[in-house]
Amino acid sequence: MKKTNMIQVENLTKKFGDFTAVDAISFEVKKGEIFGFLGANGAGKTTAIKMLIGISTPTSGKATVAGFDVYTQPNEIKKNIGYMSQKFALYDDLTVKENITFFGGIYGLSRKQIKEKRCQLVEELGLQEVTNELVKSLPLGWKQKLAFSVALLHNPKIIFLDEPTGGVDPITRRQFWEMIYKTAHNGTTVFVTTHYMDEAEYCDRVSIMVDGKIEALDTPKKMKEHFKVDTMNDVFLKLARE
């Protein structure tokens, strides 16, 4: 069975005046794939993602996300994706229950659906004791897992994760990756941006952006073989120094 492409990008370009932030990048991401999008600070990652999630119009090139065109259907894209970032994910001053209800409402779920989802999610994550606690009182690892589940409330086709496990303790980090594997296994495409190279090792395929261009795209295993090194960190060092 041929897997459908959830993200299809062709010569996508974004210019700010004379500066080309994203320079004719092309790639595709399949359904259920865990795709790592890597690059140094200033390589153009954020600009590229803003175009993919429908909040910035490209200068030229083509891109469809979840089957929708980034130029003409940005709002459809927003309804069909989830987004979670290390910096912002949940409201600290709302309780666990309030956060779930709030985001469920934003995504247009009915009261009944929100209640069902909330019960399911609280049980899966073992949060029964803390549903009425403020999110800011939770340990970081719990917050991250809750944020991930909340970003999946509306069953998006693609979830975008921005440095999802940076700074998290090693055991919780594994639990988090197990959740990601499960999500991908169930058919959701996972798009991870990070400059933590050890996070890159978990992805099915990764792309590395340097100065607005995609300089490498392959499985972590093949990339390491190609550059004859043991870690993605060393792959990155080789690419960035050339």
Place this chain on the structure above:
Amino acid sequence: MDITLKHISKSYGTLKALDNISLDVKKGELFGLIGPDGAGKTTLFRILTTLLIADQGEATVAGYDVVNNYIDIRNHVGYMPGKFSLYQDLTIEENLEFFATIFNTTVEENYDLIKDIYVQIEPFKNRRAGKLSGGMKQKLALCCALIHKPKVLFLDEPTTGVDPVSRKEFWEMLKRLQEKEITILVSTPYMDEATLCDRIALIQNGKILKIDSPTKIIANYSKKIYNVSSNNMYELILCLNQYPNKYSVYPFGEFVHYTDQQDNFNTQDLYECLENKNLKNITIQKTQTTIEDVFMDLAK
């Protein structure tokens, strides 16, 4: 000893940030505090730099007591906090001059100490700190923390959020500073940086799990770790978790790190079990222990 801590504890309300911490850092040592966010690393730095008073215990830095001789400590240590601490509206040059003046010295007087690092950012010396890239900010912050020639240098997560190239350069700089007999206490959540330190303390939830050199920590770990892979990572993790006698199962990049409870563990039995669950392209191979493996076992 340039840093000593004896039974240091600190709580914020009901949260125990540090719980009975004791450790020593030798003169000229590059000592790493390795642990995730919330482990207590920053609290420890703030106590040692005299910005916070511990609830219990004693500590000295460069021979001075952190409570009674706090002024002496402030004159003899350099501190690079986790969050960028420079003046965003001052240029590179102005920031450096400002810190030199505060410590009653001049940039010229200790220039040899920062020269290697400063030449890399000097071409941009008229640029405001707020407009610098992450790697450049980090280099400037290090110069400012060094300009008064401190005996002890405290670096709180200097490489967090910095790309791998800058991270590598930063560690090379620390190695060169060490040759100049500066004692360095550095914290990091990146487990792979542990091996770059002389000795490390693994820390989580305010408690120290282990103190030793990275090579000894790895050499003293007795369990055998196996790299397991297959065509389906999700199913593989489920199967391994159900395997009788499993001790731990942790995803580790393209592999799963598996350890067994039994000394006579046979990889062939596991192979057949996975094969019977319809997994394909199965590989099972003994692998090197990493600091992260030890950390997870201790924190289990």
